[in-house]
Amino acid sequence: MKKIKQMRLGILNVAFLSAFGVYSQSSLADTLFVHANAYTLNVKQQLQQFDAMLINDAGKVLATGTQVQLQKKFPKATIVDLGGKTVLPGLIDAHGHVFGLGTAESRLSLRATNNLAEALAAISQYAQASTQRQWILGGEWNQAIWKLGRFPTAAELDSAISNRPAWFRRVDGHAGWANSKAMQLAGITKATPDPAGGKIERDANGEATGILVDAAMDIMEKVIPPQNDAEMRSALDAALAQLRSVGLTSVHDAGVGMHADKLFREYAKDGKLTTRVYGMISGVDQFFDQVSAAGPLKSFADDRYALRAVKLYSDGALGSRGAALLAPYSDAPHTKGLLFSPDKDMRSMVQKAAAKGYQVNVHAIGDAGNRQVIDALATIPQAQNAQVLRHRIEHAQVLELSDIPRVAKLHIIPSMQPTHATSDMNMAEDRVGNERIKGAYAWRSFLKQGSKIPCGSDFPIESPNPFWGIYSAVTRQDHQQMPVNGWHPEQAMTVQEAFRCFTLDAAYAGHQEKILGSLEKGKWGDFIVIDQDIFKIPAKDIYKTSVLQTWQAGKQVYVK
Known part of the structure; x- marks a missing residue:
């Protein structure tokens, strides 16, 4: 029996279909993933299980089934042992x-703050540690979590950072909170009209409070230096x-x-x-x-x-x-x-x-x-x-x-x-x-x-x-x-x-249902290996699931 390969080894170059569309059983390049607790949905949306899967060097699924069946049919395939872990099609x-996700990592998140005081303290600390930043940017605040019963104000944000412009988008991305410096740079005054599809929140005297909703955010974001x-x-x-x-x-x-x-x-x-x-x-x-x-x-x-x-x-x-x-x-x-x-x-x-x-x-x-x-x-x-x-x-x-x-x-x-x-x-x-x-x-x-x-x-x-x-x-x-x-x-x-x-x-x-979304013959070999079986564990534990490996077209792109 072919020696089991380590999971982290790169996959060898594989051969592909014969001229007649029949997969060569003598190919040295096919990769057989074995010892898997694998699930997929078929074209009838029925849940199917298998413990082995063959992927070619082009990254396409050639077959799924039992390890015994596939090893017998493809005896020369390179074997990768998945250790009995649960395998799913790559999730979509x-x-x-995408760029918002990557950008957020370099900005201040207020998601974990429980009240306005915590948020202002976090902003002040971030600003003091980011002296090189021309603008103090971030987001993910939620006045409902803070139990304010209202939006925060520019004056409150000024108490944390006033010498540089600051702008924080709400958790839903449809409102933003600016300090007075940012409002000044954007030219927002009492006389600034609400744009179509947007709203400038105002106080009882008609003054802008620092909250811009939807299309009104464009007024502010036009003056923020764009990413290079x-x-x-x-x-x-x-x-x-x-x-x-x-x-x-x-x-x-x-x-x-x-x-x-x-x-x-x-x-x-x-x-x-x-x-x-x-x-x-x-x-x-x-x-x-x-x-x-x-x-x-x-x-x-x-x-x-x-x-x-x-x-x-x-x-x-x-x-x-x-x-x-x-x-x-x-x-x-x-x-x-x-x-x-x-x-x-x-x-x-x-x-x-x-x-x-x-x-x-x-x-x-x-x-x-x-x-x-x-x-x-x-x-x-x-x-x-x-x-x-x-x-x-x-x-x-x-x-x-x-x-x-x-x-x-x-x-x-x-x-x-x-x-x-x-x-x-x-x-x-x-x-x-x-x-x-x-x-x-x-x-x-x-x-x-x-x-x-x-x-x-x-x-x-x-x-x-x-x-x-x-x-x-x-x-x-x-x-x-x-x-x-x-x-x-x-x-x-x-x-x-x-x-x-x-x-x-x-x-x-x-x-893309003909190329993605399930582990079936002819589709891309995109799949993940996870640490628990989501179909058998209590529902309360599903969110705790951890990804151990991610594979794109039969090639490993992530390992924990």
Whole structure:
């Protein structure tokens, strides 16, 4: 019997298919992974188990089955022993921000702060330790966690840092907190009008308080020095390291600009894109006009990169009350939130993108925002509609109950993030009340009508760890197992459903179900090795799952 190879050995060059498409049993290059507790879903979405898998040098799965069967059929294959550990197809995050994730590592996170005083102390300490930084930047604050009952102010931020501009984006990315120096540099005064799709928070005298919501953030971010090429490369390297360490072999990047596209192509071509990227172009403006001349980039560099979708926005976020609601907020009856664009402009944007053959993925949180998107997607000609191009609503967070069936009827894909529910449960029902909450984070309602739900995290707003997402989808609890029975548990998923959402359904949402999402013959050999069997352990322990190894196209890209 062939000597068992150590797991960390590099895989030898492998032979491939014969001229007739028959795999050569005499090949010295095939790699046989054995002694695995492996799971995958098949084309019928049935869960299957196997203990051995053969991958060729091109990185494609040739066969799965029992070790005895495959060793007999492929006696000359190089063997890699996986030590009896649980093996899953590489997981897919259907909504994240790659450069945002990498950039966040070099900025101050306020996520762990429990109150405003802690946040200000952290900011002061960070500023004192970062004397070389022209701007003090960070984010992930949440006034709901701080139990402020209001937004923080520029004056409060000034108490921590006043001699340099400071800017901190809220945890949902849809509001920002500036100090007075930053407000001065951005030219924001009492006379500055609210931009379309945005809001400048003001005090009783009409003075700007330091909080900018949604499109108003652009006023500030235009004066922040942009990242240079070296900083962007550093951010991409940091993001990729984090993504492969949590078992994400593919992500859908929800907002790709010109510089990001250039780096993704370069990294993919050079084999450095260790997590595959399915890109969504930011908007339908100048960069879209330029890149769409050649049509959607469906595959690049062995499917490491694709750019065949467009990302648009209908509204803001629930936490900052920027999400557009059909009726006023239950806890702020003076506002219904904000639509970023008039209905006719939304229709024009989705039609423009679809006419060029692009999938259209629109951010929508509130029920008014979701309705606007559904109405707009309904106007697309049949040849470019959601059944053909698989258009998506990103988040699909709060829908009027009558609109949920329309999503299925129009074949729209609800792309959702389970950890948003467990992060938002401390304020969501306050925002929308106990009736509208029935159409919020409504995973079971979508699954029941046959909708595919590609799951993601919206990193860096949430952790990119997909096991946190699976845990939230199944338990609808925080990591302290609260609330006891889960938050609106009637909308929870099973473990197998959540697993499907992070694999086959996410692959389908990127037109990639024939090459990714499961470990089946002919698909890429993207897989992970983890430290526990998520299908057998108590649900409460799923989020504790640790990734031991990550493999892309049959090559190891991460080992713990």
